[in-house]
Amino acid sequence: MVLRWVLGALSVAMAEKARYRRVERAHALGLRGFRHASHAMLYAPSDEMLFGRIPVRYAVLMQMRFDGTLGFPGGFLDPGEACLEDGLNRELQEEMGCNVRLTEADYLCSHVCQHPRPIVNHLYARKLTLAELQALEVSAVQARDHGGEVLGMVRVPLYTLRGGRGGLPTFLRNRFIGNARDQLLYALRKLGIMTPGELQAAEDASRAH
Numbered sequence: 001m002v003l004r005w006v007l008g009a010l011s012v013a014m015a016e017k018a019r020y021r022r023v024e025r026a027h028a029l030g031l032r033g034f035r036h037a038s039h040a041m042l043y044a045p046s047d048e049m050l051f052g053r054i055p056v057r058y059a060v061l062m063q064m065r066f067d068g069t070l071g072f073p074g075g076f077l078d079p080g081e082a083c084l085e086d087g088l089n090r091e092l093q094e095e096m097g098c099n100v101r102l103t104e105a106d107y108l109c110s111h112v113c114q115h116p117r118p119i120v121n122h123l124y125a126r127k128l129t130l131a132e133l134q135a136l137e138v139s140a141v142q143a144r145d146h147g148g149e150v151l152g153m154v155r156v157p158l159y160t161l162r163g164g165r166g167g168l169p170t171f172l173r174n175r176f177i178g179n180a181r182d183q184l185l186y187a188l189r190k191l192g193i194m195t196p197g198e199l200q201a202a203e204d205a206s207r208a209h
């Protein structure tokens, strides 16, 4: 009985883990029968100090969605749109009033998911100045989707507090849409914003709560 429960729990955990697979962009674009969604991590170096002593390091933007989960701004490519970036830039305008145009040069990674629906999630990232990012935080509250599909922009805390549990580890315990949590960790590592060791420590602390 106990063994069956453990095996059941293990297979659920593995199925959850196996849901998203990273693929090359060219492979992802050749997939038939998949819907494509593009999202963007907008970020800026920051020399701000929390409480005058904890370095903020970077302002990294995510959003609180209508469904109570956290994700990046972006969305599905519409049928008439010629390329991923067209769909992404339209969504950034609707969700944040963002006039920054992302291009293929900002592309970071793609993840495929077969179940429950075949979709490919593409992630882009653009480094801004802190002033540009703050201007977007302001324009976001005037954007078409504010108060509807988007409840507000949030910054990701990259530091840890209170014996290593507060800050990023606590943030990682939120509910994230799709593979947004993995995208966040991937982007922070790939862009050199945090070291693999720092990220591992944050993940371990987030699990140890």
Ligand SMILES: O=c1[nH]cnc2c1ncn2[C@@H]1O[C@H](COP(=O)(O)OP(=O)(O)O)[C@@H](O)[C@H]1O
Residues within 6 Å of the ligand: 037, 039, 070, 071, 072, 073, 074, 075, 076, 077, 119, 121, 149, 177, 178, 179, 180, 183
């Ligand atoms: O930040 C994200 N990272 C990864 N996937 C996401 C993120 N936000 C939404 N998704 C997924 O992308 C797809 C498009 O959802 P979204 O709500 O962004 O687009 P829409 O506004 O075009 O409906 C859905 O499958 C959703 O689960």
